[in-house]
Amino acid sequence: MSFSNEDLQLEEQHFAKVLFNIRYGYMRSCLKRIGHMVRGWRSLDPSVSELCGEYEERLMSVCKCILENQKALNVLTSRYGSQRTMQETDDQIDAQFVENTKSLLRQLVREWSEAGREERAKVYDWIIAKTQEHCGLDKAQTSILVPGAGLGRLAWELAILGYGKVEGNDFSHFMLLPGEHILNYLDSPITVYPHCLPLSNIKDVSDQVRGFTIPDVFPTKLGHLITGEFSMSAGDFEDIYDKEECTSQYDVIASSFFIDTAKNVIGYFKIFKKILRDQGLFINVGPLLYHFEDCAQEEDVVQVHLTWSECKLVLTRLGFSLLEEDSDVETSYVQNPNSLMQTRYKCTRSVWRLSK
Helix, strand or coil: CCCCHHHHHHHHHHHHHHHHHHHHHHHHHHHHHHHHHHHHHHCCCHHHHHHHCHHHHHHHHHHHHHHHHHHHHHHHCHHHCCCCCCCCCHHHCCHHHHHHHHHHHHHHHHHHCHHHHHHHHHHHHHHHHHHHHHCCCCHHHCEEEEECCCCCHHHHHHHCCCCCEEEEEECCHHHHHHHHHHHHCCCCCEEECCCCCCCCCCCCHHHHCCCEEECCCCHHHCHHHCCCEEEEEECCHHHHHCCHHHCCCEEEEEEECCHHHCCEHHHHHHHHHHHEEEEEEEEEEECCCCCCHHHCCCCCCCCECCCHHHHHHHHHHCCEEEEEEEEEEEECCCCCCCCCCCCCEEEEEEEEEECC
16 A cells, blocks of 8 residues: 555554644543643532542642643653754644543553553463464464554563564554654653542542553563564554455464454454465454444444454354353443443454364
């Protein structure tokens, strides 16, 4: 696929906007919100505010967490220099990009902290175990693709096991930029405070201002464990892999919370068939929380949101055989375990083998 000068310019603008909101928009937006709340609190009659004088102290603690988060974010994007990518004004702040940055902070804990071990165990550890169990090829000759790789933890875990080629892929710069830094450059710990915002469903202030050390292991100090190729590709999964040169290039597709990112999940499955070699494995864990469902009424966007039963029918008709399946595997995703509101997923875990 070739890109026009206009496409390249738009991509450069998007990259600059992401970097701007990570480096400036997050802190400015969050501090502005807390400042507004502090002013409102101070405007109350003393007969009200004196009933909980600890409230303002907590808001000040949240401000400190936001500032510490910004320090960590600056470290994770430091490879791109300290120069300003956009004019630092409030009208350049994108609310969705700020939310994406907050999600990044939670994702850092899920993938690269000791506290994320439980969530990783039900997903990453299972995928790794099933790869080892069902892939009978010589490791040095095995090629693995991890679509929707996020910050790169699953791909890295597979790479250090000695597989010949492990390739992660992700579309989001909010994942790719910090993930690259952790995998290749980070040599000292950072601390993030992912639960300082929002202010709802907090049981105790200690939960809200709890810090998490990143990372729990340093990929930069364990590079000797990777004996094969290890890489990350940036861009849309379909744009990158729905190409003739990708045909029959992989032995395993390790998919974690990924297939529901598709506008048309059948398109993903057809690409899986195309890029896997004969007897290749598709290993999948996740729910079906279709990310583009709210865009279903856009006339130029084709939306296909299958049930899991329909997904299984399509995979079977494409030549995949179901080797094993677990249903209703309960797990959380970037969840604050002490929050008064808990979101749980009942995921399916399955292993498929392709016959071409």
